[in-house]
Amino acid sequence: MDSDCNGNPMAICLGINGKIEPINEVIEQHQVSEAETSHKQPFVIGVAGGTASGKTTVCDMIIAQLRDQRVVLINQDSFYRILSDEQLRQVHDYNFDHPHAFDTEQLLCCMEKLQHGQAVDLPNYDFKSHKNYTLPARRVNPADVIILEGILVLHDPHVRELMNMKIFVDTDADLRLARRIRRDTVERGRDVRSVLDQYSKFVKPAFDDFILPSKKHADIIIPRGGDNHVAIDLILQHILTKLGQHNLCKIYPNVYVIHSTFQIRGMHTLIRDVKTTKHDFVFYADRLIRLVVEHGLGHLPFTEKQVTTPIGCIYTGVDFCKKLCGVSIIRSGESMENALRACCKGIKIGKLLIHRDGDNGWQLIYEKLPTDISARHVLLLDPVLATGNSAIKAINLLLHKGVPESHIIFLNLISAPEGIHAVCKKFPRLKIVTSEIDVALSKEFQVIPGMGGFGDRYFGTVETNNHNP
Ligand SMILES: Nc1nc2c(ncn2[C@@H]2O[C@H](COP(=O)(O)OP(=O)(O)OP(=O)(O)O)[C@@H](O)[C@H]2O)c(=O)[nH]1
Numbered sequence: 224m225d226s227d228c229n230g231n232p233m234a235i236c237l238g239i240n241g242k243i244e245p246i247n248e249v250i251e252q253h254q255v256s257e258a259e260t261s262h263k264q265p266f267v268i269g270v271a272g273g274t275a276s277g278k279t280t281v282c283d284m285i286i287a288q289l290r291d292q293r294v295v296l297i298n299q300d301s302f303y304r305i306l307s308d309e310q311l312r313q314v315h316d317y318n319f320d321h322p323h324a325f326d327t328e329q330l331l332c333c334m335e336k337l338q339h340g341q342a343v344d345l346p347n348y349d350f351k352s353h354k355n356y357t358l359p360a361r362r363v364n365p366a367d368v369i370i371l372e373g374i375l376v377l378h379d380p381h382v383r384e385l386m387n388m389k390i391f392v393d394t395d396a397d398l399r400l401a402r403r404i405r406r407d408t409v410e411r412g413r414d415v416r417s418v419l420d421q422y423s424k425f426v427k428p429a430f431d432d433f434i435l436p437s438k439k440h441a442d443i444i445i446p447r448g449g450d451n452h453v454a455i456d457l458i459l460q461h462i463l464t465k466l467g468q469h470n471l472c473k474i475y476p477n478v479y480v481i482h483s484t485f486q487i488r489g490m491h492t493l494i495r496d497v498k499t500t501k502h503d504f505v506f507y508a509d510r511l512i513r514l515v516v517e518h519g520l521g522h523l524p525f526t527e528k529q530v531t532t533p534i535g536c537i538y539t540g541v542d543f544c545k546k547l548c549g550v551s552i553i554r555s556g557e558s559m560e561n562a563l564r565a566c567c568k569g570i571k572i573g574k575l576l577i578h579r580d581g582d583n584g585w586q587l588i589y590e591k592l593p594t595d596i597s598a599r600h601v602l603l604l605d606p607v608l609a610t611g612n613s614a615i616k617a618i619n620l621l622l623h624k625g626v627p628e629s630h631i632i633f634l635n636l637i638s639a640p641e642g643i644h645a646v647c648k649k650f651p652r653l654k655i656v657t658s659e660i661d662v663a664l665s666k667e668f669q670v671i672p673g674m675g676g677f678g679d680r681y682f683g684t685v686e687t688n689n690h691n692p
């Protein structure tokens with residue numbers, strides 16, 4: 224029987240994958256997203272490259288500069304398979320560079336545990352004895368950043384799927400061989416001849432067959448490894464941005480949460496407070512909507528434009544995207560129309576009425592859209608994304624009308640993780656701009672903590688303010 228990463232027997236160990244699920248299985252999405260969002264997901268970086276390319280140096284530099292974050296380094300070497308006595312006797316004929324030399328299932332299992340907030344004990348591989356059980360195991364605790372380093376970490380698709388950032392360290396082959404000879408003779412107790420034999424028999428062929436082809440999966444290729452300070456600085460900036468983001472923005476790069484400030488938190492505090500009067504609710508909801516609309520407009524394409532200033536100087540700027548329109552989902556979405564009109568003078572705004580039809584899903588009751596909508600970028604307006612069912616219905620209609628998915632920007636005030644999963648899995652190319660992502664959906668599909676029935680509070684259709692939708 225297989226064993227898990229702590230040596231305990233186990234039946235099966237699978238990696239996480241981004242399988243697309245049917246959109247109407249609301250309850251199942253619910254479970255998936257709760258698991259994915261209740262625990263803070265670590266940012267996983269894969270660092271691959273040929274032998275002695277400088278992977279360790281790159282990792283050390285990243286770790287040194289992420290000192291305020293909890294970072295762990297996992298070496299693929301820890302997952303070398305245990306050699307049988309026969310293999311040990313014939314160790315010069317053993318191919319340590321082939322993907323089969325690694326126990327990838329065990330690696331996946333350890334990664335999955337770390338991603339779920341559990342500590343793991345990793346074998347410490349001894350390059351001199353070719354064994355991974357002579358040295359004491361290394362306890363690795365869950366962290367904000369996991370760096371997975373090794374010659375073949377970009378080879379296996381299941382391992383790649385775990386990664387938020389894939390790096391390939393690309394160093395000249397001559398330099399790598401020179402380093403390898405020095406390292407293996409000095410640190411790993413080998414003679415030059417055996418190093419060269421191993422290199423020509425296994426290391427180079429495996430590089431050509433498995434490592435180099437995995438380079439195409441990298442997001443970033445670093446020439447010259449650790450000497451490339453500019454590349455490492457850029458990588459660090461990206462990691463720090465991602466660490467500051469909501470988990471779902473790491474999973475779905477097309478989800479944007481407007482930058483939170485105390486002003487924005489203050490406005491949210493007011494619109495979420497059951498005691499807030501209708502007048503104040505409208506005032507602060509309008510302020511937030513305006514911010515979301517401005518942010519959303521920032522995702523439209525632009526063209527460069529030069530103008531002459533009153534003192535005769537040239538200013539090089541940009542021209543706004545011309546072909547756009549709004550589409551509001553009646554009725555709450557209509558609350559966002561004024562903000563859009565205030566930002567885009569004379570913009571056309573279409574409308575959709577979508578209604579829950581018993582347990583059978585959502586039904587389109589009414590639509591009025593610009594006739595040339597397929598040629599426009601569409602700002603879809605609805606302040607609340609709960610299950611995502613009404614948004615999906617609306618987006619499907621827009622696609623049916625010929626609007627390209629990448630031309631749709633869905634603007635809302637609050638999103639439930641369940642709605643984000645549902646919309647993003649089905650439409651990975653549209654953008655969602657929101658001001659806050661809430662914790663979850665209740666069994667009754669209310670956003671938690673939410674702000675109650677937005678439409679009722681905004682349009683004043685309930686007597687009291689302690690109503691839930
Ligand atoms: N001879 C021998 N080679 C081994 C053994 N175990 C691993 N290797 C070699 O170790 C190499 C993997 O280590 P590298 O990627 O070179 O090491 P690294 O320190 O992470 O490399 P950089 O940080 O990029 O310099 C593979 O090319 C294997 O050929 C062993 O037991 N015997």
Ligand SMILES: O=P(O)(O)OC[C@H]1O[C@H](OP(=O)(O)OP(=O)(O)O)[C@H](O)[C@@H]1O
Nearest residue numbers: 553554555607608609610611612613678
């Ligand atoms: O993501 P979903 O689960 O589809 O839920 C979101 C929908 O619910 C709210 O509308 P509501 O039904 O309260 O109607 P209203 O806008 O008329 O108040 C909201 O404005 C969305 O349209």
